[in-house]
Amino acid sequence: MATAAPVKPSSSDRFSISNLISHFWSKRRRRLAEIPRQYEDQRPPLIPSLLPLVLPEHQHTLSNLGWTTVTFPRSEGQTIVPSASAESENAAYGAHPLQSAYRELFEVAEKFFELPDAEKEKWKSRLGSEEGWSKIPGEKEFITLRTIGGTPEVLKAAAKRYWDLMGTYLSSCLSRIETSLSMHEDCLCKFVGPCKNLQEGAQDRTATMLRLFRYEGWDEKIVAEPHADLGLLSFVVGNVPGLEVWDGGGFVPIEKEYVHPAGTLLAGRQLERYTNFRYSAGGHRVVSYGKPPTESGVLDKHYRFSIVFVLRAHEDVVVDSEELETEVTGNWREPVRGVKAGTLYEEVRRMHFNINTGIKEREGQRRRLEARNKGSG
Numbered sequence: 233m234a235t236a237a238p239v240k241p242s243s244s245d246r247f248s249i250s251n252l253i254s255h256f257w258s259k260r261r262r263r264l265a266e267i268p269r270q271y272e273d274q275r276p277p278l279i280p281s282l283l284p285l286v287l288p289e290h291q292h293t294l295s296n297l298g299w300t301t302v303t304f305p306r307s308e309g310q311t312i313v314p315s316a317s318a319e320s321e322n323a324a325y326g327a328h329p330l331q332s333a334y335r336e337l338f339e340v341a342e343k344f345f346e347l348p349d350a351e352k353e354k355w356k357s358r359l360g361s362e363e364g365w366s367k368i369p370g371e372k373e374f375i376t377l378r379t380i381g382g383t384p385e386v387l388k389a390a391a392k393r394y395w396d397l398m399g400t401y402l403s404s405c406l407s408r409i410e411t412s413l414s415m416h417e418d419c420l421c422k423f424v425g426p427c428k429n430l431q432e433g434a435q436d437r438t439a440t441m442l443r444l445f446r447y448e449g450w451d452e453k454i455v456a457e458p459h460a461d462l463g464l465l466s467f468v469v470g471n472v473p474g475l476e477v478w479d480g481g482g483f484v485p486i487e488k489e490y491v492h493p494a495g496t497l498l499a500g501r502q503l504e505r506y507t508n509f510r511y512s513a514g515g516h517r518v519v520s521y522g523k524p525p526t527e528s529g530v531l532d533k534h535y536r537f538s539i540v541f542v543l544r545a546h547e548d549v550v551v552d553s554e555e556l557e558t559e560v561t562g563n564w565r566e567p568v569r570g571v572k573a574g575t576l577y578e579e580v581r582r583m584h585f586n587i588n589t590g591i592k593e594r595e596g597q598r599r600r601l602e603a604r605n606k607g608s609g
């Protein structure tokens with residue numbers, strides 16, 4: 233089996249978007265973001281450990297830049313042809329289970345978003361953008377799923393299947409990350425707990441979420457501003473290109489490069505923190521590329537659909553930095569003992585603005601964060 237040699241970060245890799253965002257918005261965050269540079273020459277390289285479904289040449293970017301490509305295997309002789317339904321495409325391609333699960337989810341998501349607003353209103357957000365349906369006119373609509381009970385009927389079966397497969401896939405990624413950091417088994421995986429499966433009712437709601445987006449129109453514009461996700465790992469798949477990732481020098485239109493069925497794995501703020509900044513949170517944004525040229529001049533698709541799964545640490549699991557420290561991670565600058573993952577998460581959440589609230593509210597959040605950071609000296 234081929235192993236990916238640990239790649240020494242290039243000078244551009246070292247300047248992650250985490251540092252960039254911190255620079256503008258928080259002096260406290262800036263201090264934390266300096267940690268990797270301080271350790272750079274002292275900490276040993278990561279231990280080679282392959283992320284599943286990630287090509288050897290894409291392995292190193294998750295730790296260095298906070299994102300990588302997940303490539304779904306295709307058997308010989310397959311050609312991409314438009315097909316009537318996810319079901320027939322899956323049958324024709326012998327798709328990977330995750331791939332067939334996201335295709336089914338795209339299909340039902342399209343049906344859900346086609347419903348009249350009055351129908352979708354029934355699922356209107358009750359927890360800000362954290363659960364239910366939201367609409368930001370002129371930009372996007374999305375529905376955030378956290379439990380089976382909170383999922384519209386049309387989405388239920390596909391969402392459950394996708395969530396459970398994703399839970400298993402991302403847990404195995406976390407297990408490989410543990411190995412790369414010389415951590416004991418389960419040091420990171422223990423944070424998954426019940427988040428691994430889509431739970432039934434509100435009483436079992438976990439911190440993790442599955443979000444389905446429909447971005448509007450063909451105008452050339454940014455439809456989700458630069459940010460890093462707050463959880464452990466996120467997985468994004470789009471039906472047309474739109475996601476861009478930060479490579480230390482600029483945004484890379486990563487989805488434009490996908491010639492095979494692929495998705496993007498992103499490291500979040502929790503992973504950055506729990507690995508003592510050995511894995512950087514991946515900066516990203518979503519762009520609408522404008523009208524594509526068509527021969528007939530008729531535009532058949534006016535939307536970009538995406539599926540975003542955000543695996544967050546289960547709130548009740550206790551964080552002990554000592555348990556997470558190895559010769560590869562080095563010691564945490566500010567040790568944490570006996571603090572619940574949910575409590576640490578709140579700290580992180582308060583420091584960042586939410587890109588999925590309305591445009592006006594987002595501006596307010598940004599101003600409040602800037603004022604607080606100025607005030608804190």
Ligand SMILES: O=C(O)CCC(=O)C(=O)O
Binds near residue numbers: 461474517
């Ligand atoms: O829709 C996408 O491609 C990504 C959206 C995103 O980054 C987010 O919701 O955090």
Ligand SMILES: [Fe+2]
Binds near residue numbers: 461
């Ligand atoms: Fe994101």
